[in-house]
Amino acid sequence: MGQVINIFFINISIIYLVLSLTLYLMRQLLPIQTGSPYAVRIWFGLAMGLAAVLLTVNSFQVGEARVDLRIIPLALSAAYAGPIGVTVTTGLTLLGRFALDGMTEQFVSSFGTLGLFLVLSLGLSRLVLRRGHLYSAYLVFGTVLVLFRIAGNVPMHAFTTVFLPYFAITFLGGWMCYWVAKQIETHLRMFRLHTQRATIDELTGLPNRYMTLERLNEVEMSGLPWALFVIDVDRFKQLNDTYGHRAGDAALHHIAQTLQANCPPDGFVGRYGGEEFLMVLEDVGDVRSIADDIVTVVRDTPFSFEGTTIPMTVSIGATLAGAEPGTVVFERADAALYQAKMNGRDQAKIG
Template sequence: MGAVINQFVINISLIFLFMSLTFYVMRTVLPIQRTSPLFVRFWFGVSNGLTAILLTINAIELGEARIDLRLIPIALSATYAGPFGAIVTLGLIFIGRMTIHGMSAPFVDAILMFIVFFLFSLVVSRVLINRVKGYAVYIGFGALLVLIQVTGSVGTGVFFNVFVPYFLMLSLGAWLCYWAAKKLETHLWMFLLHTHRATIDELTGLPNRYRTLEQMNDLEMSGKPWTLLVIDVDHFKQLNDTYGHLAGDAALRHIGQTLERNCPPSGFVGRYGGEEFLLVIEGSEDAKEVAEELVQTVRHTMFECQGEVIPMTISIGAAVAGHESSMVVFERADEALYVAKRSGRDQVRFA
C-alpha cells in the first residue's frame, strides 16, 4: 500500500512539475484557451504529451498490473487548448507507446480509445460549457472508456483490486491537478498584471520612471556605449491652464505615442514624470540625428483638442555616457535640457 501511495505521489508530482514549467514559460500568453494562437495550443499539447509519456514509463504497480494516469494530461490539454491541443498530446502518446511497446494488441486498443476521445473533444468544444465542467466531462468520459474496455475482459477480483483503486486515484489526481493548474494560472496572471502596473505609466502606456531607470542601469552595467535624451514638453503648464487638465493628459499621450513611433530600434523610451520623457539609445553615433528628427517630428505632428489644432514642441537635453554612473549621465543631460529651454526651446542641446 505504501509503495502504491508513493508511486501515486510521484506521478502527481510529475504532472505538477511539467504543468508549472509550461504555465511559467507561457505566462505572457495567458490565459491558454481554445482561441489562443496555434503555436500556444501546440506547445501546450506537446508539454502534456511528454507528461503522459513519463506517466506511462512511471506506471503505478498494483500487484501484477500496471496502471497510469495519462488521462489527466490528456484532459488538461483538451480543456485548455481544445481539440487541437488534445490531438497533439494524443499524437505524442501514440509515438511514445509505439516506441516503447511496439504494435501490440493493447496498443491498438489504446489507439482506438484515443481516436474516440479526440472525436468526443470535437463535440465538447462546440458546446457552451465552462472550463471546470468541461474538465470533469473529459475525465468522466475517459474513465468510462476504460470501464467499457475492461468490462467482461477481467475477473471481479482484478476489477476490484486494480480498476477500482485506479478510478479512485484518477479522480483524486484529476481534482488535485486541475486545482493546481487553476491556482497557478491565476497567480501568474495576477503577477503579470501587477508587474505591468508597476512598470507601465498608466496615462501614456509607456514604461514608467522605475522601468526606464532600470533600463539605463542595465546599459550602464553592460559596458556598451549609450546615449540619454531627456525630453521636456514646451509650454505644458500654459496648455494645462488654457485648455484644462484633460487636454494636458491628451497632449502627453500624443507626445508619448509620437516618441514611441519614432524611437529607433535600439532605443527605449519611457515617461520620467510630469511632462518629461527619457529616451535611451544604445551607441552614440546617430544620437544627434535621432534627437533632431524627434524635435522636427513633434513640431510637424498635429495635435487636435476641442476642435482646435494646438502646436506642440519639445526640448531635448542629451548626454553620451562615458565611464560614469547612469545618474551622472542623467544630470548632464538634464543640465543640457535647461540650456535648450533657456535658448528658446524647440531644440536639442548636448552636454
C-alpha cells in the same frame, strides 16, 4: 494495493511537475484557452502529451491492461487547449504506447479509446461551458471509456484491489491537478500584472521612472559610450488648462508613442515624470542631428483630441556621456534643456 497507490502518486507527481513547468514557461501567454493562438494550444498539447508518455512509462500491467492516469493530461489538454491540444496529446500518447508495446491488440484498443475521447472533445468544443464543467465531463467520460476497455481483460479481483483505487485516485488526483493549475495560472498572471505595474507607466506604456533609471544605470555600467536626451513637452500646463486633463493625458501618450517610434534601434525611451521623458542611446552617432530630428518629427506629427488639432512641440537637452557618473551626465543634459526652454522652446541644445 499499497504498490498500486504508490505508483498512482508517482503519476500525480509527474502531472504536477509537467503542468507547473508548462504554465511557468508559457506565463507570458496566459490564459491558455480554446481561443488561444494555434501555436499556444499546440505547445500545451505537446506538454500534456509528454506527461502522458511519462505516465505510460510509469504504468503497470493488470492482466492485459496497462494502468496509469493518462486520462488526466488528456482531460487537461481538452479543457485548456480544445480539440487541437487534445489531438496533439493523443498523438504523443499513442506514440508512447506503441514504443512500449508495439502493434498489439491492446495498442489497437487504446487507439479506439483515444479516438472516442477525441470525438468527445470535438463535440463539447461546440458548447458554451465553463472550463471546470468541461474538465469534469472529460474526466468522467474518459474514466468510463477506461472501464469499458478493461472489462473482460482483467481478473475480477483486480476491480477491488486495483480499479477501485484507480477510479478514486483518478477523480481526486484529477481535481487536485485542475485546482493546482488554476492556482498557478492565477498566481503567474497576477505576478505578471504586478511586475508590469511596477515597471511600466500605465498612461504612456513606456518604462516608468524606476525602470528607466535601472536601464540607464545598466548602460552607464557597460563602460561603452552613450548619450542622454532629457525631453520636455512644451507648454504642457497651458494645454491642460485649455483643453482639460483628458487632453493632457492623450497628449502625453501621443508624445510617448512618437518618441518610441522614432527612437534609434540602439536606444530606449522612458517616462521620467510629469511631462518629462528620457532617451538613452547606447551606440552614439551624431547627437545633434538625432536631437534635431526628434524635435522636428514631434512638431510635424499631428495630435488631435476630440476633433481639435493641437500643436505639440518638445525641448531637448542632450549630452554625450564621458567617464563621469550618470548623475553628472543628467545634470549636464538638464542644464542644456533649461537653455532650450529659455531660448524659445521647440529646439535642442547640446550640453
